[in-house]
Amino acid sequence: MGANAQTAVPAFTAGQVLTAAQMTQINTGIPVFATTVTRDAAFDGAGEKVLAQGQFAYIEATSSLMVYTGSAWIVAGQTPGFVLVKSQIIGSAVSSVTVSDAFSSSYDNYRIIISGGVASANTEIRMQLGATTAAYYDCGALSTYNATTLSQNANNNQASWSVGQVSTDSLSGIIDLLSPNLAKNTHMTTTASRAQTTGAWISYGGYLANTTQYTAFTIFPASGTLTGGTIRIYGYANS
Amino acid sequence: MTYEEAIAMYPHDSVHIQVDDVVRPMTPKEYEAFIERQVNAPAP
Numbered sequence: 342m343g344a345n346a347q348t349a350v351p352a353f354t355a356g357q358v359l360t361a362a363q364m365t366q367i368n369t370g371i372p373v374f375a376t377t378v379t380r381d382a383a384f385d386g387a388g389e390k391v392l393a394q395g396q397f398a399y400i401e402a403t404s405s406l407m408v409y410t411g412s413a414w415i416v417a418g419q420t421p422g423f424v425l426v427k428s429q430i431i432g433s434a435v436s437s438v439t440v441s442d443a444f445s446s447s448y449d450n451y452r453i454i455i456s457g458g459v460a461s462a463n464t465e466i467r468m469q470l471g472a473t474t475a476a477y478y479d480c481g482a483l484s485t486y487n488a489t490t491l492s493q494n495a496n497n498n499q500a501s502w503s504v505g506q507v508s509t510d511s512l513s514g515i516i517d518l519l520s521p522n523l524a525k526n527t528h529m530t531t532t533a534s535r536a537q538t539t540g541a542w543i544s545y546g547g548y549l550a551n552t553t554q555y556t557a558f559t560i561f562p563a564s565g566t567l568t569g570g571t572i573r574i575y576g577y578a579n580s
Numbered sequence: 581m582t583y584e585e586a587i588a589m590y591p592h593d594s595v596h597i598q599v600d601d602v603v604r605p606m607t608p609k610e611y612e613a614f615i616e617r618q619v620n621a622p623a624p
Contacts, residue, residue: 432596432603436614439599464621564581564621566595 342375343401349383350390371397371406377414380407422578423452429572431458431512437561440572444522444556448576451521455505455514455560458570463537464563466505466514468529470521470555474500479529479547487539494545502547506535507562512570514560521555586618 350372353359374380377400384392394411408417426448429440444451455466469477479502480495496503505514513535519528530546560572581589592611596603606614 429600432598434595435598435603436595436606436610436617437597439597441600462621561617564618566590 342379343373346373346375346379346401347383348374348379349386349388351388352390371399373399373401376400376402377407380414420578424448424576424578426451426574426576428574431567431570431572433568434461434566435568436566437559438567438572439557439559440574441557443558443574444518446522449520449523449579450577451518452575452577453514453516453518453558454573454575455512455516456570456573458512459509459568460507460512460562460565461509461568462562462565463508463535463540464506464565465503465543466507466512466533466560466562467501468504468516469501469559470527470549471553471557473549473551473553473555476550477502477547478550479503479545481543481545481547483541483543485539485541494543496547498550501561502529502531502549503543503545504529504531504533504560506533506541506543507567508535508537508540510536512567521558524552524554526550526552527555581618581621583615583619586615590614590618 347366351363351366374383380398380400384390392409394409396409397417398407400407406417407414427440427443429438431438475498477499478497480493483492483494484490504516505512507513513533514531515533516529516531521527527549529548532544534540534542592606595606595614597606597610
């Protein structure tokens with residue numbers, strides 16, 4: 342318990358003579374508590390302040406500022422629009438990485454970022470949802486660093502989506518998925534760039550033509566293996 | 581890349597499958613599919 346932590350929020354009576362210690366206690370601004378347990382014990386007791394809407398409290402254990410809504414304590418401030426759902430470190434010389442429990446009913450839409458690490462070959466990263474190996478549609482633009490030509494790419498009813506670029510330097514993929522856990526078609530948009538002098542930038546979009554509700558996905562390079570790097574999955578807050 | 585070249589470049593015991601934090605060797609069927617992927621891989 343820190344020097345500012347308190348165990349009571351006192352209420353004083355008319356005409357009461359306050360001690361220096363009592364004055365110090367109420368001079369701390371937002372009351373500081375070691376845990377939510379000591380916070381809850383500090384209100385509504387004999388000689389304590391009645392807990393009411395608008396009461397703030399700082400919790401040392403979680404370094405969080407909380408406010409009472411009138412019925413519950415919530416973390417003060419705005420709810421983040423992006424929430425990290427899961428972070429998966431890629432192993433050594435793996436031909437594929439399956440990430441389970443990535444999607445749920447908590448969020449309708451997700452962002453997946455693949456970065457760091459290395460690949461054994463300069464190629465693209467592909468993605469499958471769950472165990473589905475058909476009905477992936479995507480198309481988009483591709484441009485190489487050593488040419489000004491913009492190429493178009495179309496994949497009709499394939500076994501996976503093209504979602505990223507990898508090289509012997511690093512992995513790259515910024516993928517948005519809409520509705521992977523809803524009983525609707527899943528939409529995909531992605532952008533990625535390959536760290537290779539003759540590499541490419543891509544921007545693809547597509548969808549998966551089924552209404553399966555997915556919780557997991559798998560990524561794999563079109564050839565070779567991946568080593569290191571991180572796959573981070575974020576949920577877009579629904580409200 | 582030919583089938584023989586793919587096997588020479590990626591021996592069975594040098595490549596793995598990862599599911600969450602678990603990295604394991606490939607089954608023979610998974611390795612066969614992996615080698616097929618190397619043979620049919622798009623140009624880099």
